[in-house]
Amino acid sequence: MSTHFAQQLLIWFDAHGRHNLPWQDNRNAYRVWVSEIMLQQTQVATVIPYFERFMERFPTLTDLAGAPVDEVLALWTGLGYYSRARNLHKCAQVITEQCQGKFPNNTKELAQLPGIGPSTAAAIVSQAYNKPAAILDGNVKRVLTRIFAIAGWPGQKSIETQLWELATKLTPKQRNADYTQAIMDLGATICRRNKPLCVACPMQTECQALTQNRVTELPTRKAKKAIPEKQTWALLLANHEHKIQLHQRAHKGIWGGLWSLPEFASLNELQNHLALQGIHQHAKCLPQVKHAFSHYKLTIHPYLVELSANHGHIQESALVQWYASKQMDTIGLPSPIKDMLQQYWA
DNA sequence: AAGTCGGGGCG
DNA sequence: CGCCCAGACTT
Numbered sequence: 001m002s003t004h005f006a007q008q009l010l011i012w013f014d015a016h017g018r019h020n021l022p023w024q025d026n027r028n029a030y031r032v033w034v035s036e037i038m039l040q041q042t043q044v045a046t047v048i049p050y051f052e053r054f055m056e057r058f059p060t061l062t063d064l065a066g067a068p069v070d071e072v073l074a075l076w077t078g079l080g081y082y083s084r085a086r087n088l089h090k091c092a093q094v095i096t097e098q099c100q101g102k103f104p105n106n107t108k109e110l111a112q113l114p115g116i117g118p119s120t121a122a123a124i125v126s127q128a129y130n131k132p133a134a135i136l137d138g139n140v141k142r143v144l145t146r147i148f149a150i151a152g153w154p155g156q157k158s159i160e161t162q163l164w165e166l167a168t169k170l171t172p173k174q175r176n177a178d179y180t181q182a183i184m185d186l187g188a189t190i191c192r193r194n195k196p197l198c199v200a201c202p203m204q205t206e207c208q209a210l211t212q213n214r215v216t217e218l219p220t221r222k223a224k225k226a227i228p229e230k231q232t233w234a235l236l237l238a239n240h241e242h243k244i245q246l247h248q249r250a251h252k253g254i255w256g257g258l259w260s261l262p263e264f265a266s267l268n269e270l271q272n273h274l275a276l277q278g279i280h281q282h283a284k285c286l287p288q289v290k291h292a293f294s295h296y297k298l299t300i301h302p303y304l305v306e307l308s309a310n311h312g313h314i315q316e317s318a319l320v321q322w323y324a325s326k327q328m329d330t331i332g333l334p335s336p337i338k339d340m341l342q343q344y345w346a
Numbered sequence: 347a348a349g350t351c352g353g354g355g356c357g
Numbered sequence: 358c359g360c361c362c363a364g365a366c367t368t
Contacts (some may be wrong), residue, residue, distance in 0.1 A: 036363065040362095041353095041364060042353080046362095080353040114365095114366095115364095119364065119365090137364075156347085193356095194356070253351085256351085293353090295349080295350065
């Protein structure tokens with residue numbers, strides 16, 4: 001019963017789908033995997049330059065597995081969700097050590113690997129091996145909730161289960177790679193979140209949302225809640241060579257594993273820290289930096305201290321080091337911090 | 347089942 | 358400025 005739905009979509013895909021994405025060239029499991037991880041919660045146009053740089057630096061799984069994780073994070077700066085980069089690196093090492101460097105070719109084994117969940121596992125099976133597997137990403141959820149007029153927030157368990165069943169039924173055994181690409185392309189270019197191009201849609205006649213004039217209300221939005229605002233005080237400590245003191249953040253939590261400025265809960269704590277280091281210079285207040293996360297807003301209050309050449313040596317450690325401007329591309333930094341440092345050096 | 351993780355696109 | 362995006366992981 002699924003063949004008609006799939007065939008209709010494939011006819012549209014052959015004429016109007018995206019056939020020139022970088023990971024569609026020299027297609028192999030490694031390139032497909034990296035692209036799928038980058039594309040989690042991130043749009044295609046944003047991913048493309050990151051993917052190109054990544055493949056230039058790490059052309060093969062072996063290159064990635066053998067690299068320091070800091071270099072992987074450096075290439076990830078600005079993409080967000082940095083646990084993806086850590087899991088990617090970890091996964092490369094697991095496949096190298098436990099799978100003889102060969103990717104599994106089934107969803108069950110793939111979904112055991114770090115950073116690979118049900119949808120990404122299916123996407124790899126479909127895109128890399130052209131084997132039948134159903135995906136359920138944001139695009140597919142949007143397309144299916146509209147065509148079948150399924151109300152309720154798709155993140156809700158019951159709705160998601162229903163969508164998985166539907167996606168599985170509709171997924172064909174033939175041309176599976178093209179089909180999964182087709183339904184994502186339809187979601188990205190025609191069945192868009194805002195201003196969908198229903199007049200150009202190949203599924204117009206069977207789209208229940210269109211028939212019922214409910215396209216704009218589907219998929220159902222998530223119930224919203226208040227977003228808290230937090231503040232932090234950051235120390236921009238520069239030595240006489242204009243090197244900046246950075247410390248590596250904990251691997252878990254916000255900006256996990258990235259190098260950032262030392263942070264304090266108040267200006268008082270920042271100044272106490274300086275005093276303990278034997279630094280008695282005035283900390284100069286810099287313009288505050290605002291940054292928005294999906295779940296809270298952060299205001300950073302940076303304070304600058306420039307040490308003179310005769311100031312006593314400040315100790316380094318594994319987690320606290322001095323960095324020069326030219327080293328910024330070798331480590332992972334949070335975007336707003338990187339911007340702030342470039343302002344300082346400019 | 348709900349919360350966490352992030353930067354960018356877009357109206 | 359608010360909402361959304363080729364989700365996975367933790368609790």
